[in-house]
Structures are given as structure tokens and as C-alpha cells.
Amino acid sequence: MASPTDTLRAKTNTELQFFVDNPGFYHADLVEAAQRELRRRDVAPAAALPPPAPYSPAEAEPAPTPATRRWPLLAGLLVLGAAGTGWLWHTRTPVTTPANRPGQLSPDSLRLESVRAHPLPSFDTDAIVAAQLVRVPTSEKQEAQALRQFRELGRRFWSAETQTEFLTNQAHAGQVSPMFAEQALLVRENWRAWNKAVVYSYRFGPTMQGQFERMAQAASSQQHILANMPGLLPGRKFLTDKEMLARDAEVQDWLAGLRKTSPVTGRPYRVTVLHFQ
Structure with a gap:
């Protein structure tokens, strides 16, 4: 021996x-x-x-960094x-x-x-925000401070949103990573960076304000979905959970007001159509 x-x-x-x-x-x-x-x-x-040094929320302000680079825990697990x-x-x-x-x-x-390895992908949030701003009238983009604030909010939103979509799409496709629960926790930290920014008041024009409100509504439901998804993965219970289905439909409708297609899947966001009898 x-x-x-x-x-x-x-x-x-x-x-x-x-x-x-x-x-x-x-x-x-x-x-x-x-x-x-x-x-x-x-x-x-x-x-x-x-x-690794302990994480300090103050060091992450004002702009969030991708979860794959912010967190020593994920680095230790994935790379x-x-x-x-x-x-x-x-x-x-x-x-x-x-x-x-x-x-x-x-x-x-x-x-x-x-x-x-099962790393989380990164997405070009600057390009996503730029495409979103195409829908905003030029007159609203003349205010430099409002435009700067809106871009930063957009970066924070799409940084968390794209990775949330990536994880939930994996679940729907039956391709859940063994690291799903841990990755969901890390993406929720990106959502916290968004939450810290929305406590302030902003003076946006009507189109920017409408988009900001849609992002806030989608962010609320996506955080709920991400928090509950790991517990509903066994038996794919998330496919029949009424609250999860309702929130997913709402998110799709709110996102459709920001852009036509998902930057993650390339598929159109679903618009909710109400039928009255």
C-alpha cells in the first residue's frame, strides 16, 4: 500500500x-x-x-456588482x-x-x-437599459440627473431580473442545478441592492415614472417567487401553485411594458388579456 x-x-x-x-x-x-x-x-x-473579508453593504453602494463577483461564497463553490x-x-x-x-x-x-460547474451567466445590463430608454421621449431624457438615476435603477433591476429569469427558466425546463437554492440566495442579494435604491424619491417624467413603477411591481413578485421556488421544486409543485402562477403572469405583463422580448430567452413576454362577458 x-x-x-x-x-x-x-x-x-x-x-x-x-x-x-x-x-x-x-x-x-x-x-x-x-x-x-x-x-x-x-x-x-x-x-x-x-x-475572504466579510461583506459590508456600505461597500456595495451606489452600484451593485454581479453576484458571481461580489460574493466569496459563490466563488468558493463555483470556480x-x-x-x-x-x-x-x-x-x-x-x-x-x-x-x-x-x-x-x-x-x-x-x-x-x-x-x-453551474455558474450563473452575466448579462449586458447597460445594453438592456439603453434599449428600454428608447421608449422614453427625448424631452424626458434632457434632465441629466433624472436620466442618470433612471439608468442606475435600470442596471440594478436588470442585474437581478435576468438572473432570476435564468434560474426560474431552468426550473420550468426541468434542468435545475444542484446549486439552485444557493444561487437563489445570491440573486436575492442583487434584489436587495434594488430595494435600497427605491426607498428614495425621484422626479421622473411620466414615461420614466411608469417604467419605474412597472420595475418595482415586477421586482416585488420576482423576489417572492425566488424565495419560494426552492421549496416547491420537489415534485415540480411550483407548476400548480396558484400564487406562483398568478405572480408569474403578473411579472410577464409588467415586463412586457418595458421591452417586448426577454433578454434571457429571446422569447416575447406574455401580455395578460382580460375578457369581459
Whole structure:
């Protein structure tokens, strides 16, 4: 049976440095052994990566940043060791055996495996807002402050809206990621950036004000949908939940007043038509 030392010597410098960079994932003896092996090869191990700084809402103002770059948690879950390939490195949880009790190393505990990543896509919110502004009369866009404020609100709205649509469309297509619940939490943080901005008063022209109100209504329902969707995924209960269906129809109608087609799917938003008898 190969010894832990033999196993470490079979690793590449990059793999050994991975152990050093992620001491929280491994037994301290393994991290020290990886450092010794790097020094034996005359390769000075780089310092372990520092833990991510805690998030401060004040640092995110005034403009939100995409969830995939704002949150160290998502980075740790989705892009650890991906190196642009769409695959992750992670460790297999070792099984406790007589040869692998606490304080002892087993070659199996050093095994690295690859799993498929499920990153959230990013969307060009500036282009989406620019297209939305085409519907606004030139006279309303002459007020520089109002235009600047509207653009910022639009960026915050579509940053959260596009990723919400991406997740809910995955659910409707039966292609839910194993990371759905975690990703939903991260997208809800984007919605909080929108919520912080709408507490202020704005002096928009009638068209901008109408669009702003539509965004606010859609944002309210989308946050409700996103909060409840993970619990309704088993058995695809969200397809028959009356409140979820009603809110989805409302969102589609409100978004149709902002643009004809979804920037996520390219499909037209559904307009609610009322029939009176």
C-alpha cells in the first residue's frame, strides 16, 4: 500500500500548492506535508490565500456588482480551480477506517475529483437599459440627473431580473442545478441592492415614472417567487401553485411594458388579456 509520502510525491507542484492554499479543507498534517514536499523540490510554497473579508453593504453602494463577483461564497463553490475549463477540483470526504483515523493520512483522502460547474451567466445590463430608454421621449431624457438615476435603477433591476429569469427558466425546463437554492440566495442579494435604491424619491417624467413603477411591481413578485421556488421544486409543485402562477403572469405583463422580448430567452413576454362577458 502506498504511503502518504509516496502519494504526495506523485502530485504535481500545482496540486501540492492547492493543499497549501486551502488549509481549511484538509488536516493540518497534510498541509505541512505538502509544504515539506514543495521545499524538498526546491519550490518555495506560496503563502496560503487569506480568508475572504466579510461583506459590508456600505461597500456595495451606489452600484451593485454581479453576484458571481461580489460574493466569496459563490466563488468558493463555483470556480475553485476551474481555470476557465468549466470543471472544479474538490476533495472526497474520507471514510474513517483503521488506516484513516484522525491524525493519520490515507492516499484516498488525497484523491481529487472533477465535477461539472453551474455558474450563473452575466448579462449586458447597460445594453438592456439603453434599449428600454428608447421608449422614453427625448424631452424626458434632457434632465441629466433624472436620466442618470433612471439608468442606475435600470442596471440594478436588470442585474437581478435576468438572473432570476435564468434560474426560474431552468426550473420550468426541468434542468435545475444542484446549486439552485444557493444561487437563489445570491440573486436575492442583487434584489436587495434594488430595494435600497427605491426607498428614495425621484422626479421622473411620466414615461420614466411608469417604467419605474412597472420595475418595482415586477421586482416585488420576482423576489417572492425566488424565495419560494426552492421549496416547491420537489415534485415540480411550483407548476400548480396558484400564487406562483398568478405572480408569474403578473411579472410577464409588467415586463412586457418595458421591452417586448426577454433578454434571457429571446422569447416575447406574455401580455395578460382580460375578457369581459
